[in-house]
Amino acid sequence: MGMTITEKIFAKATGQDSVKAGDLVNANIDIVMCHDVTTPPAISMLKANGIDKVFDTEKIVVTPDHFQPAKDIKSAELHKRLDTWAREKGIKHYYPVGKAGVCHALLPEQGHIRPGEVIVGGDSHTCTYGAFAAFSTGIGSTDLAAAIATGQLWFKVPESMKFVLNGSLNKGVYSKDVILEAIRIVKTDGALYRAMEFVGPALREMSMEARMTITNMAIEAGGKNGIIAFDEVTKEYLDAHLKDKKDYVVFESDADANYVETIEIDCSALEPMIAKPSLPSNGVKISVCAGEAMDQSYIGSCTNGRIEDMRIAAEIMKGKKVAIRTIVVPATPDIWKACIDEGLAEIFYDAGCVFSAPTCGACLGGFMGILAAGEKCVSSTNRNFVGRMGSPKSGVFLASAATAAASAIEGKLADPRNYL
Numbered sequence: 001m002g003m004t005i006t007e008k009i010f011a012k013a014t015g016q017d018s019v020k021a022g023d024l025v026n027a028n029i030d031i032v033m034c035h036d037v038t039t040p041p042a043i044s045m046l047k048a049n050g051i052d053k054v055f056d057t058e059k060i061v062v063t064p065d066h067f068q069p070a071k072d073i074k075s076a077e078l079h080k081r082l083d084t085w086a087r088e089k090g091i092k093h094y095y096p097v098g099k100a101g102v103c104h105a106l107l108p109e110q111g112h113i114r115p116g117e118v119i120v121g122g123d124s125h126t127c128t129y130g131a132f133a134a135f136s137t138g139i140g141s142t143d144l145a146a147a148i149a150t151g152q153l154w155f156k157v158p159e160s161m162k163f164v165l166n167g168s169l170n171k172g173v174y175s176k177d178v179i180l181e182a183i184r185i186v187k188t189d190g191a192l193y194r195a196m197e198f199v200g201p202a203l204r205e206m207s208m209e210a211r212m213t214i215t216n217m218a219i220e221a222g223g224k225n226g227i228i229a230f231d232e233v234t235k236e237y238l239d240a241h242l243k244d245k246k247d248y249v250v251f252e253s254d255a256d257a258n259y260v261e262t263i264e265i266d267c268s269a270l271e272p273m274i275a276k277p278s279l280p281s282n283g284v285k286i287s288v289c290a291g292e293a294m295d296q297s298y299i300g301s302c303t304n305g306r307i308e309d310m311r312i313a314a315e316i317m318k319g320k321k322v323a324i325r326t327i328v329v330p331a332t333p334d335i336w337k338a339c340i341d342e343g344l345a346e347i348f349y350d351a352g353c354v355f356s357a358p359t360c361g362a363c364l365g366g367f368m369g370i371l372a373a374g375e376k377c378v379s380s381t382n383r384n385f386v387g388r389m390g391s392p393k394s395g396v397f398l399a400s401a402a403t404a405a406a407s408a409i410e411g412k413l414a415d416p417r418n419y420l
Contacts, residue, residue, distance in 0.1 A: 002254025004160040005227055006195040009135040009251060013118045021159040021258070029059070031112055032147045033121030035103050036064035040081045042122065042145035054089050055151030061112050062086045063095040065103050066360040071367040101332030101358040104128040104216060104302035108208070109332055111242040115230050116249035120147055125302050125382060127218045130227040131211040132234060133250060135195075137225045158195045158224040161186075162259040165200035167268030172417030174312075175210035176304060176380070176400035178202070179217045180273040181265060184283030192222035194260065197253065202267040203228060208237040209308040216303045217382050220280040229253070272416055274378075275398035278386045286403065286415045296377040297322065297408035298389075299401050300329030300356075301363045304380035307335045309401035314344040316405040316419040317351040323411030326353040327369045333358060353408070365389050371396075378407040 003011065003018060011019045013027035034042075039062070046052075054060055064082055067075035079097065086094040095106060104125055107113055115133040120126060122144040129136035139147065147153050163182055169175075182196075196218045203211065211228050218226030228234075230250045238248075272286040299305070299313050310330055328348045330336040336358055339345045348355045362369030363381040371377055371390030376397065379389065384396035399407070402416035409419070 001258055002256040004195065004197060004253045004257045004259070005133060005229060005251045006135055006160055006197070006225065007157060007257070009116055009118060010155065010157050012116065012249065019157050021157050023157045024154060025157060026152055026154050027118050029120055029147050029151050029153060030117035031119040032060045032144070033103055033107060033119070033123065033126060034060060034062045034082070034144070034148070035066060035123060036068060036075070036078045036082050037066045038122030038141045038144055040078050041141040042148060043081060043085050045142065045145040046149060051149050054091070054148050057090045058092045059151065060091050060148060061093040061107055062091050063100045063103050063106055064097060065100060066364060067366050068097050068100050068359055069357070099333060102302045102305060102360055104212070105306055105331035105335070108132065108212065109241060109334060111244070114238070114242070114245065114248040115234065116251055120153065124219045125216050127223065127226045128212050128216040128302060130215040130218070130225050131208060132238070133228065133230040135225055135227065138219065156193070158193055159260045160195040160197050160257070161191055162262045163196060163198045164262065164264040165198060165202035165267050166264060167266050168202055168205055169267050169270065172402060172415070172420050173270050173272060174400040174402060175206055175213045177270050177273040178265065178267060179214045180275050180280070180283045180398065181270055182263070183217065183221045183281050185263060186221050187281045188220060188279055189222040191218065193224045196221065196223040196226045198226065198228050204231070206233070207308060208233060209306040212306070213303055217280065220382060272400060272403045274403065274413060275384055277384055277395040277397065280382065280384060280398060286413065290413050290415055292413045293376070294324055294378045294397070294407055294412055295375040296369065296371065297324055297326040297404045298362055298369050298377055298379040298381065299404050300327070300331060301360070301381040302331060303382040304401045305329055305331030305335070307338050309380065310335065310339050310344050311342070313401045313405040314347040316402060316416060317353070317409065318347050320351055320409050322352045322408040324408060326351070326408040327356060327362060328353045329356045329359060329361070329368065331358055362389055378404050378413060380404045
């Protein structure tokens with residue numbers, strides 16, 4: 001029996017010829033991602049156990065992002081602990097406030113993600129990096145402490161599901177709509193502790209930014225990881241972004257690899273999707289829900305805060321005014337700067353939007369866009385649980401950046417195809 005990409009990566013990481021789903025393995029970690037919320041507790045655990053070392057100062061990437069810039073004393077203290085630790089340990093890849101950005105956009109942009117590697121981070125959406133044919137998954141603070149100290153972690157090799165993306169996306173339909181449809185089909189636990197492997201002709205037309213949106217939301221179906229095979233699109237992105245360690249290993253799933261389930265999606269038949277409160281699996285077509293009044297539109301996050309998303313939103317908003325409170329948050333300083341240089345920020349300003357510095361802020365109900373009781377927000381983020389962006393009596397409607405932009409203009413859920 002052949003192996004999937006995920007299984008081949010684990011075989012490499014454990015020095016074995018082969019592994020199979022269900023095997024318990026102790027894998028070497030290639031990259032550990034650390035941010036301001038889950039890393040300080042990990043630092044405390046290391047200190048409490050007398051561990052004063054990190055396994056490799058070049059394989060740990062640190063950035064504050066959830067509450068940066070600090071919104072209050074508590075978040076400032078978290079930043080101080082992260083800053084002090086990163087400097088004391090000589091972490092090579094540390095992005096302090098000013099260079100910090102939303103972690104899952106920052107790491108690929110700055111060249112820290114390579115195919116064939118095992119990547120972990122103290123954040124559930126670490127599965128984003130699987131877009132680069134890597135195994136990537138989120139871990140808690142305890143496992144994070146272990147990874148920081150030893151560079152190894154135990155895993156159960158996940159079973160794999162195959163999602164075949166057929167056809168091609170029509171104008172106004174994006175990768176966010178694809179993943180919302182996939183989650184609608186399998187529900188929030190349909191891929192529990194499974195590798196969600198995405199294949200098919202529709203992927204060939206998607207940029208790396210679009211692919212990262214898909215793998216970013218694998219966790220919303222319960223997935224252990226999302227993964228997409230290496231191709232010329234991947235290579236082109238890596239050629240432009242890798243600063244060092246440009247050598248990497250590319251794995252492909254074998255023709256006789258085992259998949260516990262195969263799901264086919266006709267992307268040509270998709271229309272813009274909305275995931276209604278309060279689960280990412282509550283997906284409906286825009287034609288079903290268009291016209292529902294909104295109070296806020298939010299465009300940003302590790303899911304849809306990249307420059308491609310900013311350009312799409314600006315194309316829709318250019319020369320128009322928003323009808324509701326609209327917050328636009330580029331995911332990294334480089335994306336923020338590109339928005340300035342390309343005139344996108346001016347378009348957002350003229351439309352009446354708030355244009356913010358990079359932060360995770362509103363996505364997790366932290367700051368920069370909190371919802372009051374009874375308010376509804378159409379958001380390009382990844383999660384719409386009860387109270388996710390503020391009051392437990394508010395509602396979050398997940399959508400693409402395009403749908404969020406069109407809805408901002410109309411003040412209600414709107415079809416972006418009418419503006420493109």
